[in-house]
Amino acid sequence: MSGDIGQRKDHHLDIVLDEEVAGLPPAVGLGRYTLEPDSLPEVDLDAVDLSTTFLGRRLSAPLIIGAMTGGTDRAGEINRTLAQAAARVGVGMALGSQRAMLVRPGTTASFAVRDAAPDLPLLLGNVGAVQLNYGVGLAELRRLVEGVGADGLNVHLNPLQEAIQPEGDTRFSGLSARLADLIPQVGVPCLIKEVGAGISARTAARLRDLPIAGVEVAGTGGTSWAAVESHRAPGDALRAGAGLRLAGFGVPTAESLRLVRALLPDRLVVSSGGIRTGMDVAVSLALGADAVALAKPLLEAAVQGVEATVEALEALIFDLKVIAFCCGADSLDALRRVRVVDLRSGFPQEPPPGV
Ligand SMILES: Cc1cc2nc3c(=O)[nH]c(=O)nc-3n(C[C@H](O)[C@H](O)[C@H](O)COP(=O)(O)O)c2cc1C
Structure with missing residues (x-):
């Protein structure tokens, strides 16, 4: 069982790095959006401040390395690389599913990145919500959080992935009530x-x-x-086929961001799914995100090392700073007020109110 989780995690890394599993149709990417620029910005580039607070932690920019991995030696190496880069740049980091820690406590070291990166400002743990239907209870959740010194816990919902995954856990009934009961007792947000x-x-x-x-x-x-798991099910034509047919099934990132922001105005909202450029980050913020997470691009950087990962993060942050400057925004609050332009319908013809 535990060996299976480890193999699966390393297999996931290979598939994400080597196969076409991102930006698949009918997905609508963030590339169709831009921000309304201002060529008379009345702001100094050097004065643009992108720093923010997320879950009470100070970040140099509203960025989080998305939840990816852990559970094997290779995954541990990647997590330490990601954590060191995040610490150097001053951004947050999320761990991949920590379920392996419960099955095989020896894998804890592959998630426990605090020793390698003591200055990491924000660390999020991770568990699948469905695991609450497969024996994970409060004691286990607390062990996951405390075992790595997490500041918060990401609980992931992934019915499509579990349905395609050959060994997937698909009993999702009753989860809302279990989450409502356990979440307040975990000890971290x-x-x-x-x-x-x-x-x-x-x-x-x-x-x-x-x-x-x-x-x-x-x-x-x-x-x-769905696409990643289809590559893990070559002997299972039904699942492999469904994974490809349903690869783009879901809510596009920009749409999901808008509706989650509107329905949960008082909670934190993180934009993720296909964030690749500084403009994707800027558009996400202007659509109401408190922070933005990237996974695959930073995995690609991490396999090249800490320097490459720092460079990737610094490039995103510099682009974001230039975009803010060119939109007349000297802070994240100001950037959030910049108008988002859907390039299919064109730029607004009237100035924004008050200008
Ligand atoms: C290699 C890899 C492993 C992932 N593992 C997890 C995981 O264990 N738990 C989780 O919540 N999300 C996991 N994700 C999903 C990401 O956190 C993210 O939601 C998704 O990949 C979309 O972001 P992206 O387009 O920037 O990759 C993983 C993503 C990648 C690329």
Whole structure:
């Protein structure tokens, strides 16, 4: 069992790195949006401040390395690389599913990145919500959080992935009540996230009733877990085929972000799913995100090392700073007020109110 989880985690890394599993149709990427620029910005580039507070932790920019991995030696190496880069740049980091820690406590070291990166400002743990139907209870959740010194816990919802995964856990009934019962007792703030199929209005309305700190949308347009799992099911034609046919099924990131922001105005909202450029980050913020998470691009950087990962993060942050400057925004609050332009319908013809 435990060996299976480890093999699966390493197999996931290979598939995400080597196969076409992101931006698959009919996904609508964030590339169709831009922000309204201002060539008379009345702001100094050097004065643009992107720093923010997320779950009470100070970040140099509203960025989080998305939940990815752990559970094997290779995954541990990647997690330490990601953590060191995040610490150097001053951004947050999320761990991949920690279930392996419960099955094989020896894998804890592959998730426990605090020793390698003592200055990491924000660390989020991770567990699948469905595991609450497969023997994970409060003691286990606390062990996951305390075992790595997490500041918060990401609880992921992934019915599409579990349905395609050959060994998937698909008993999702009764989870809302279990989440409502356990989340307040975990000891750290909990966020609910998808893994690439997006949070719909139907889901968001029910998440609103849960005692969660926030939601990470993980919409379509980025890594598709139906596609990833289809590559792991070559001997299972039914699952492999369904994974490809349903690879783009879900809510596009921008749509999910808008509706989650509107339905949960008082919670944290993290934009993710296909975030690839500084403009994707800027558009996400202007659509109401408190922070933005990227997974696959930072895995690709991490396999090249800490320097490459720092460079990737610094490039995103620099682009974001230039975009803010060119939109006349000297802070994240100001950037959030910049108008989002859907390039299919064109730029607004009237100035914004008050200008
Ligand atoms: C290699 C890899 C492993 C992942 N493992 C997890 C996981 O264990 N738990 C989780 O909540 N999300 C996991 N995800 C999903 C990401 O956190 C994210 O929601 C999704 O990949 C969309 O972002 P992207 O397009 O930037 O990759 C994983 C993503 C990648 C690329």
